[in-house]
Amino acid sequence: MRVFKLMGVQTMIMTNAAGGLNPDYRVGDVMILKDHINLPGLGGTNPLMGPNEDRFGLRFPCTSDAYDRDLRALALSVGAELGFGDLLREGVYCVQGGPNFESIAECRMLRIMGADAIGMSTVHEVLVARHCGMRCFALSLVSNMAIMDYDSVERANHDEVLETGRLRAKQLESLVSELVDRMETHNTC
């Protein structure tokens, strides 16, 4: 992120695959991140740990405005214009350390905590990007539904994640391309 910053990048667009926790979500939905829960961060692991690099940003950065409001609104309208507005959601992404998928009890806890989707990436990048003043937009492809039921015979697996990625690749490509075409290049932060 800091190399991008030094290269003059002002806006970061990030994508990930995530497990759906919100029962209204379906495999193949696309969730625009409006906020996150940084589980490793709450546990004391954070990419901004260590001496602060003052030339990049503040020691104690704010995260309540991590995901740019204008870009979120633009993505929703672009998705609607492209004809897949019904797939689009806005929600809270929770990051865990991985590489294992979550247990049933963990999924239930995360849902109670307010997470709509669970994954293993993106938040670290967002924290460093925001620390140095870059505008952030991120979306999650709901590649699988988290297992919440002890009677379920389903198992989270990476093959399903990859398969859903292939299924939605073209739509996500057009969404991101159109977003890039239309977004203002100036940094509003």
Ligand SMILES: O=P(O)(O)O[C@@H]1C[C@H](O)[C@@H](CO)O1
């Ligand atoms: O897009 P990311 O890397 O967050 O994708 C998720 C997390 C793991 O890399 C993988 C697990 O299936 O998908």
